[in-house]
Amino acid sequence: MSEFVLLSEAVEAVMSDGDAVAMEGFTHLIPHAAGHEVIRQGRRDLTLIRMTPDIIYDQLIGMGCAARLVFSWGGNPGVGSLHRFRDAVERDWPIPLEIEEHSHAAMANAYDAGAAGLPFAVFRGYRGAELAQVNPAIKSITCPYTEEKLACVPSIRADVAVVHAQKANARGDVLFEGIVGVQKEAVLGAKRSIVTVEEIVDEFEGTGPNAVILPHWTVGYIAVVPGGAHPSYAHGYYTRDNGFYKMWDEVSRDRDSFRAWIKQHVLEGGPQDFARHAAAA
């Protein structure tokens, strides 16, 4: 049953050191404001789960919040490397980062299975792919009818899912639209959840043809954070700040400039800053 709180209260209430956390958003609606709050609250030893651990996870990893990363593509989309992620994997800085690496198909199926309450997902994948040899979580299963050998992976059922959405209504139902990614599955599969939203509305009206609605009884805490996806975007509210993604390549290359940026914009900032950033994008 959803509850409206401040973002800081939500993170305090649901996320502990050592939790498995899925902050999702496939390019769109990435919960950046919530990620900053996790950094401010200094969570440690997290298992971070995300198909595309882009800037938001680069920041968490660079600040030493994560002990483990489950992922399928770790880059700065359209720009290049994630320097903090690489520094952690290649040079154990600031702390070692264990990785569990998958393909997108595997993680998409694993989220789907998690939402469906299943312990594992079956798919036709990883054929001839070397990841199956270096990731012991990838197993195979034989179809009882055709004898075809298929891949399987454990389902994703995070301790905490964190997502950003366009709207909540007063009852706490949540609406996403545009590119909807795996957020529904991440929330339905997780034990607890935080949803940041652009705004609270009376009714969901004029929604697009691929709207996803999560009823209030499937959502944990809701925090209103306008602009909370910046530098990602919120379809119908603000566009992607492509310049920020390019700028991040420079800022994050160097450990000191990274830390200075985090100090200024995260540690000394807050969710209230996001509306301004999104408006300027």
Added chain:
Amino acid sequence: MSEFVLLSEAVEAVMSDGDAVAMEGFTHLIPHAAGHEVIRQGRRDLTLIRMTPDIIYDQLIGMGCAARLVFSWGGNPGVGSLHRFRDAVERDWPIPLEIEEHSHAAMANAYDAGAAGLPFAVFRGYRGAELAQVNPAIKSITCPYTEEKLACVPSIRADVAVVHAQKANARGDVLFEGIVGVQKEAVLGAKRSIVTVEEIVDEFEGTGPNAVILPHWTVGYIAVVPGGAHPSYAHGYYTRDNGFYKMWDEVSRDRDSFRAWIKQHVLEGGPQDFARHAAAA
């Protein structure tokens, strides 16, 4: 790649005696006009697949088109029995009907797996249910991670899927909205397909929040049959003819009155009659 044809041409082109045919529509958008065309063309020995074989399959079964039925609930919704179905199962009239019976969960998962190109579906089902003892298609599989024993069924990949939709555009993309059921899965999982539509439009505009669109390259033949779902309904076009469902209970109780009805309304009728019936509903 979709092609616009007459309904009679579509049925001639894609459906042969002995085919496995899934005419779907979960209460909504049931392809009745197409079912009548199959009766008129006298197809035999079909395997009919459908979660809810209601009136449309009662008619096909009563006319001896089906040798086998794969289903999960066979009744006249809100009214009672399907008398032709019962006559076939209980008294082999007009010909014996072999049945493969499932639960809705099993068939929904089997359609999902068929659309996903998988040979089988895994789900948590049939626990303590006696169907698992009388239907040899139901097997079990063990999760390689948790050792949990789960049910599995073969995926549904029909030779022909037949569905009714609200709209096609000129390129042959197809739009459903309202209660969307398993039609998308039935079409995507099938080798060939027929879609009857209410109308052809230039653009899909003002579509609702749960619209399903099938691109033209996933659809076989499209036939324009306004009212083609009657006595089922087409959200936004006409309502369910509840009176017809009640009337069918009487007509179908008796073999002679059933055959007289079919002669008058199906054998001597055609798809052009449906617009009138739907308008009167």
Added chain:
Amino acid sequence: MRQRPEGERTMSDYSAQEMMSVTAARALRNDDVCFVGIGLPSEAANLARLTHAPGLTLIYESGTLGTQPSVLPLSIGDGELCETALTTVSVPEMFRYWLQGGRITVGFLGAAQIDRFGNINTTVVGEYGDPKVRLPGGGGAPEIATSCGEIFIVMRQSKRGFVDKIDFVTSLGHGTGAGDRERLGVTTRGPTRLMSDLCIMTSDPETKEFVVTSIHPGITAEQIVENTGWTVRFALDVEETPRPTKAELAALRDLKARTEAAHRVPQTGEAAE
């Protein structure tokens, strides 16, 4: 199931059918998420929503989540269920993410036959391979019975329906008694309450057998015994079920009147095609 004509067991100012619906409705709580079967369960669930449980979430297996119909649907997928729903999902998603996902607190079912452990038959009377009466089958029930937090059952009480041994186990109740669900790997509570036109039965926490815990006003223990196909047991402290309130009856009668008006067969002579 065909229902007996209304008013067959009419009492002072309400019918036995009304007593059953009102009693069944009361079982639902305001924060329940209820997977609703068509017919009596749908009547009870909508009555609950219109009376003491306005926050009740109703789900029909056609994919409609949080639906608020103004009349009772004739089918599980009537258009109004979609029009008044918070959102509508595909049928595979309904069974995978919503039912199997473990998000439903109550499954509300009817039955053709039921036994003392709440096992349900809606498949056949007679042998499966050689049925005397072929019933519609399980539909959603086999997995509703095991995936929802608990199961409420509403059905008219008779020796024909309340039987010692059902002909076919369509949907698991408590199997042969305590521990059976656990042995089958089922973690949900199963049937906890049965509301009939005569009484309320509750699943005994120890034995899992249905015992009569409340008798409707004007009904005798003998009537219950006569209409039960097993040796029915009564709780030590059997209560009398509270009569329907004026508000409950008014809401139910309004709902049924609206429903009847909406579903009336058109008087156009021949119902064409």
Added chain:
Amino acid sequence: MRQRPEGERTMSDYSAQEMMSVTAARALRNDDVCFVGIGLPSEAANLARLTHAPGLTLIYESGTLGTQPSVLPLSIGDGELCETALTTVSVPEMFRYWLQGGRITVGFLGAAQIDRFGNINTTVVGEYGDPKVRLPGGGGAPEIATSCGEIFIVMRQSKRGFVDKIDFVTSLGHGTGAGDRERLGVTTRGPTRLMSDLCIMTSDPETKEFVVTSIHPGITAEQIVENTGWTVRFALDVEETPRPTKAELAALRDLKARTEAAHRVPQTGEAAE
């Protein structure tokens, strides 16, 4: 992958980069359904749609089906991909119903490293457990490589990218040669064409090895040998790749100019947050 500055290999009136994009675009047919990777594949696929293949269906893994962006997306999930799509589906549905469902005729990929059999590495340079360079990883590619009808690859040619042995098999090409895909239970054709800034390579029907079948104007066989990490083979009847037409070049330059204008970093000084 970082791209070299444009114009590095400029020819008379078009750059090598332009030659590559135009050549890659030409490989797509009007009725193809193409799963598009970001970067060079996206440029080629959109150019095809804007020139000879207006009916081409573009699919990005973010869930956008039949998208028609006016500028090249910077990411796989830019808003315009959704706004101009026929429909947008969830990411699980994309990978389950659409990719695994076998509905895509061409997967269009890039690579960091490739070998003569079209096996692709986008995971690591060096050892997996002790990488010299940690690349982004496979993303959608491992299953694109096996589920699409065939695979086209576009990448700039260099000894660093075209290697004798890739460090990690992120995505299967033809394995160690003919028969390997079949042995692994893969029924799709795999890599059939590779378009670089120097030439077109085609998978030999017998050996499955990439052989040079067409050389771009002004490029010598020696240049190709020098920029290939394996002993590259040439077809007996090597052709010269037709130069970009005026229309192709105009469409490509318009597309890139629109894209650059749309994605320019705002000149507001500090890019805030």
